[in-house]
Amino acid sequence: MAKKIYSTYPMVKYLRKEALPTALCPGCGGGTVLNAFANAIDQLKLDPRDLVVVSGIGCSAWIASPYFLADTLHTTHGRAIAFATGVKVGLPDKKVVVISGDGDLASIGGNHLLHAARRNIDMTVILVNNFIYGMTGGQVAPTTPFGAKTTTSPYRNIEHPLQISETVAAAGASYVARWTTAHVYQLIESIKKALQVKGFSLVEVISQCPVQYGRRNRMKEPAEMLRWFLKNSVPVSKAKNMSPEELEGKFIIGEIINRQRPEFTEELNKLIDEVQEHFGLKGE
């Protein structure tokens, strides 16, 4: 049976067949993200040989590593962006992509996320925000909505969620967009844009984890979670005229920022050129 599905799925050429089927739960938003990413690569006609995909630890980290057929680096929890920084400096002509979860990138890895944005190093981060620590069994995350239930906030969450996209935009990224898994076409377009931007780009994807989040917050079915996303999504343009109270519990979707700033690896190589010129070290 499984074989049949693979043979009719057009994006299968981008997947590591020997690693399939994926370990993601049925109905997990991770599949949508993998599909959107593969479609973005396909539409841009990017050669996967020109890609290096890096991820941390968590369900979302598995989306592209090992499943995506490229050079893939599956790192330690929270450190994907720092590993990717070394990869990008070594291979400035390749597209370096990080795909990982909100816990991985914004909690334990929050510092690397901010500093990569500040440096404006050319990489694309696809951050899968499912409001929870999925892999470790549904504990509270830095993105868990206020009042939500998790295994470590069994009564209710009394912490305020981090607005990742806004924070990364403020830190200096070139491109930031947020979508949900219910906005697949927009998501693909944003991933394509992010991949083409010279500089740090973040695409935050609000994604469903029916198993660990939905089940504990009265949305057992994946479709219920998607309906929740659709009902509460507010486009950036509209959100501008709304008060913080009105925006409580809403998902602001669209492009948060899109600008040009000097990029890190380019500046680094420019600096090396200048230094070598200055000391008369250029080859004959």
Place this chain on the structure above:
Amino acid sequence: MIIRGDEPDQVRLIRKLYKPGNYFMQGNEAVAYGAIFAGCRFYAGYPITPSSEIAETMARELPKLGGYYLQMEDEIGSIAAMIGASWTGFKVMTATAGPGFSLMQENLGYAVMTETPLVLVDVQRSGPSTGQATKGAQGDFFQARWGTHGDHPIVAVSPTSGQDAFWETIRAFNISERLRTPVVVLFDGVLAHTREQIKIPDIEEVEIAYRKLPRNEEEAKLPFGDPHGDGVPPMPLFGHGYFTHVTGSTHKENGLRDVYTPDVHERLVRRIHRKIEKNREVYEKYEEHFTEDAEILIVSWGVTARPALGAVLKAREEGINVGLFVPKTVHPFPAERMRELAKKARAILVAEMNLGQMIIEVERYVNDDVLLKGVNKIGGVPLTVEEILREIRGVA
């Protein structure tokens, strides 16, 4: 495919920039120049006393050679960036001290598990915790060995002078490249900041090793296999279209994760151990002075080996049959030679700037009838010739 720093033009650059001859410099600078001569063209680090001059020297020199200096947001990011860069074909290094070394431990384990060559210099300082931040010590002997979790081998070398630091850093790179493994350089704050005469050789006098690269597509498809039977798999670098998958989780020869099959874990972890055990000739190194007729043996390492030699020379003048054994690669310990020497000795003194760490390793190779005693000092001031000599006289 090329290992960065191996380009023909690098020889011209090094010759132009660093004329052979004697220089007056700090141990830390000697480490940095050693790295440069070994071909290191990527450095990622985070400042910490007493290691910072290594970063400063690399930040100044690497751009001249077309190399990259990155100051990361912390030590965890530094070793992470190094591992990423190593997979693109760079020889990479970072330097840190106790607290930073602690932060790097998780990714040091990752480098062991993914067989990523890198050199990590730990300029040991007084601890625990922030301790005496500016003072030297030798308290990280076991942090280097067992700082990261799980069953893992580690290679650590320890220089005994500034000049030695230059050569030992090069050796650390060569071991790391030959065995596709991280190598720790256990340096210390005293030598790091001591200025002394250091001879810089011509680049042609330096033996430089490079990691094994896959010879064909087939080898590239097994980044964690053992096609040559020496336990060291060729390393398919990123960016060459091999679609290599690298993970710190237990993986099969093709790199894909399999954490459920006991045999896969056994095969991988035992091979990583075997790779280090079986290739002793690649890394084993020790120095001996007057050991032929020694009834009393001093065992010492790193910074303390110098006053230890001074004490041995003086004791010899007094007619005491004392010798000195200095492991230069401290992990894996030169067990066989230690055992041989221990058979001939009546008393063994282990001198080090801590409350007794290497002595625990030495004890494993010494019979009960030998008097084994530590000569230890903490507080940031190295042991003196007199202090060690006094202990020798005490057992003579």
